[in-house]
Amino acid sequence: MTDTIAVAVPRKGRPLEAVLQRVAEETGAEGVADEIVSTLRYEKAVTKGDQTPDRDVYDRLADYSNLDDPAKPDFTLLRDDRAGKPRRIVFDSVTVSADGVNLRLVGREEPFRALRKHDFALGFDSADLVLEEVVELRPDPLTRIADLNARIDPHDTDVRVVAGMGDTVYHTLMATPETLPQGGSPSREFLRDYEGQLCISPRYERLVEAVIGTRNSDTLDFAYPGENEEEEAAIADTGVGVYLTVTGSTAREHGLVVGEELFPSETVLMENYEETGETAERVKELFARAETETEMAIY
Incomplete structure (x- = not known):
């Protein structure tokens, strides 16, 4: 049987x-x-x-x-x-x-x-x-x-x-050029010296803390997209954020620099x-x- x-x-x-x-x-x-x-x-x-x-x-x-x-x-x-x-x-x-x-x-x-x-x-x-x-x-x-x-x-x-x-798609760190140091890119290393808002999806607080490490997240304030607001647009307004990406093309259209792939979804x-x-x-x-x-x- x-x-x-x-x-x-x-x-x-x-x-x-x-x-x-x-x-x-x-x-x-x-x-x-x-x-x-x-x-x-x-x-x-x-x-x-x-x-x-x-x-x-x-x-x-x-x-x-x-x-x-x-x-x-x-x-x-x-x-x-x-x-x-x-x-x-x-x-x-x-x-x-x-x-x-x-x-x-x-x-x-x-x-x-x-x-x-x-x-x-x-x-x-x-x-x-x-x-x-x-x-x-x-x-x-x-x-x-x-x-x-x-x-x-x-x-x-x-x-x-x-x-x-x-x-696999990736939770990816991205930022506006104005937020980054000259010649820098969005990375965990960048977050070590960054203090301010980080735009994420509302349900991903714990996930983001896990993949960037609490050593980095202690100096961050989580911000969230408004209702019916595109995540990439919200990140561009905030300056720095984490979002799921495949190619990153939409992020670049919003003027964002696509940085480190933090964790595979x-x-x-x-x-x-x-x-x-x-x-x-x-x-x-x-x-x-x-x-x-x-x-x-x-x-």
């Missing part, structure tokens, strides 16, 4: 797509992954007003969902955070087979917290949430995902990071080691083996 294990995954967005890509690579389930991704991208466009559907949300949900066949993806409805709180179709679950194990991917709003509550042995979520919730703040900065587990208090949680999924496989059994160990091997030759590997 094939063992089945439930794995918590995000309901939407880049982290879910990273998980589905890895699942497709390891299991051959490209068709299922493509169906989920294309459906959610379309529904995101509907929520943003970039697409006009010809059916209401309930008819679309009924068409997408496959309650009688766990090998086909199922979806559900959630309230989106956007203005008006529209209903948004998000991923619910699907089962795929890999190396003699049935992976039951189960959508959760907060997979990391579901693992902390011992609801799952394994799950995927953004490494950012680990920094925001459980890593110890130290004077020296945290720079690599591979160092996360060493900063998790074992009395705080039984969850540990296993491996990254490679969908990446989807990671996590385990609750108190819930991990033989089946979970096999799944960890499946997802971690592709990472063993990179510095992102932890397992």
Whole structure:
């Protein structure tokens, strides 16, 4: 009999797509992954007003969902955070087979917290949430995902990071030329002598303290973008800030100098080691083996 294990995954967005890509690579389930991704991208466009559907949300949900066949993806409805709180179709679950194990991917709003509550042995979520919730703040900065587990208090949680999924973007330091010393660039070294405001996203206070180190953050006052204000524009007004970047082109358009990449924002496989059994160990091997030759590997 094939063992089945439930794995918590995000309901939407880049982290879910990273998980589905890895699942497709390891299991051959490209068709299922493509169906989920294309459906959610379309529904995101509907929520943003970039697409006009010809059916209401309930008819679309009924068409997408496959309650009688766990090998086909199922979806559900959630309230989106956007203005008006529209209903948004998000991923619910699907089962795929890999190396003699049935992976039951189960959508959760907060997979990391579901693992902390011992609801799952394994799950995927953004490494950012680990920094925001459980890593110890130290004077020296945290720079690599591979160092996360060493900063998790074992009395705080039984969850540990296993491996990254490679969908990396970076929390990057940037500043206006006027703020920088002549010939200088935005870096942790620059922050050692900087006193003033640092513009960040409101939910990233602890993350930023961890990746720049408390030795640097003690002289900083966090500032935040205003409502409906672009982060890059807010950083340009403040003078110095930290924001997730891929190419940095938008930051440069606002006159910012793009500096040091402080920490990779990446989807990671996590385990609750108190819930991990033989089946979970096999799944960890499946997802971690592709990472063993990179510095992102932890397992």
